[in-house]
Amino acid sequence: MLTHPDTGSMSAQLAQVAAALKSMRRANSGLTWLNQPHVTAFLSELALAPTISHESLDQLPASRTRGYVRGLLVEHGALPRRDELAARYRDWATQALTRVVGDHHRDVIERYVRWHHQRRMNSMDRVTQGTFLRAKQSVTVAIELLNWLDARGIAIEHLEQAHLDTWQAEGPTTREIASRFLRWAINTRLVAPTLAMTPHRRGTSPKLSAAEQDGALQRVIAPDGLDPRERAAAVLVLVFGQQIEHVVRLTWNDVTVTPELVSVRLGGVDIALPPPLDQPWRHLAVEPGHDLTAAHPHSNWVFRGCSPGQHIRAASLRARLRDLFSTRAARLGTLHELTKLTPVAIIAEALGYHPATIERHAIGSATTYARYVAARANTS
Known part of the structure; x- marks a missing residue:
């Protein structure tokens, strides 16, 4: 102060x-x-x-x-550091409560916010953008469900499976997100433990084909056009199937740049980037960007953002890459191709995924991960 x-x-x-x-x-x-x-x-x-x-x-x-x-x-040390996303969520939740129609259901949402989302955030070293957005989304959909019940004179304690099925069928697939609120309501004995949401069918999201991935990679490794930050991020998505939310949180402690080698730590493993995949990283090591202003006096982020001391927002980086490819489609396409070549355990450890996630993409195993990386590098 x-x-x-x-x-x-x-x-x-x-x-x-x-x-x-x-x-x-x-x-x-x-x-x-x-x-x-x-x-x-x-x-x-x-x-x-x-x-x-x-x-x-x-x-x-x-x-x-x-x-x-x-x-x-x-x-610059004039104010103490605090968790801005946790503070933003508290402010957002206060406003969100005003959207709940019934007093009884407003009390339910207040408890859901305080004892589920905020308690979880308080236990974290730092609230991530993903946690912040999921918490907002979960509460928003829960409010929609409770307002729907209120309009029909139904209290949450009297919720039946037929009510859930009707509400879910009437709206978009995002209503499945209410399953998070439903689990909390079951655990706190607000509703019957037999209630369930109809799950969205997995495997329906579009993915880039191998040919489309190679075409996108050719544009990424071209010497002209893209900003080095965008090229470096695109390499991690196209070749290593990384989520943008993980990419933006990389620091220079995760990256090693020497005259002989560039490596990036993904999950718990240092992954070597052969030429030409290493070039944007070498460029960033020399010119990290956003260093002409006072916003980043001691920043260790690889992907610096416009806000002082913060990394670039995942949504902003995703938007920058949108003209080249959908980051989700590219990531799913990469995981699809990788599981043709490499055992699930190797991919999960090397890329920082849960084995069950990779298992869903797995369709075979035939060669080594190193051969895959070399093949993608040689597309140039």
């Missing part, structure tokens, strides 16, 4: 931001940002607070500027 005696002056607050801006390689960018009307207005409002803390920032209207200023102050 920062304090200052003169609550009517902006100088103390601005000094904290200005100190951060001094470390910038290109100071003009910081001055341009400070002179934008919406930034000046935000800092003027912040200057009226007797203290600068996470709590005083939370009292100001939510905006990108608020998040960016908070990030700068945290990265």
Whole structure:
């Protein structure tokens, strides 16, 4: 927390931001940002607070500027670090409760949020973007179900299988997500233990064929066109079947770059990247990006984001790759091809997947993983 005696002056607050801006390689960018009307207005409002803390920032209207200023102050030691996704979820859940029609069901959702999602987040070292989004999605669908029941005068305690079947049949396949809420309701004895959602049939998602994967990889390893960050991420998705959510969380502790070798730790194994798959990684090691501003003074993220001290958001990276391929279709296509060549146990260990996940993709085993990687590298 920062304090200052003169609550009517902006100088103390601005000094904290200005100190951060001094470390910038290109100071003009910081001055341009400070002179934008919406930034000046935000800092003027912040200057009226007797203290600068996470709590005083939370009292100001939510905006990108608020998040960016908070990030700068945290990265440069002016505010303590906190789990921003956990804080965002608490704020979101408070608003979500207002969407519940009935008082009784609002109490149910409040307990679901507090004793299931927030308790889980409190036990984590750091809330991941995936956990944050799944928690929002689970509560949103649960609210939809309870409002549907409320409109028919049915309390959650009187839920029957026929009600679930009707509700699920009337809506999109995303209603299956209510199974997460249903499991919690069963465990807390709100509903009968025999209730079940109709599962979505697996294996229906589109996947890239081997030819489509090779074509996409040819475009990725081309020397011109894509940004090195996008090329590096695309290699991990196309060749190693990695989820974007895992890719964005890589740090330079996971990557080794020497004149002879580039390797990336996936799961618990260091995977060597032969030429030309190593080229975007060598480029990133020299020019990691986002180093002209004060947002990343000590960042160890491989894929730095626009927000101070944060990695790029998975949705943003996925959108950047969308013109080349669907990351989901590419990942499923890769796993499909890998399981033709390599035993499940090897793939699961090398790529950080649960064996049961790989088992669903497995259709045979004929050669080694190293031969697969070499074959993909030789497509150039």
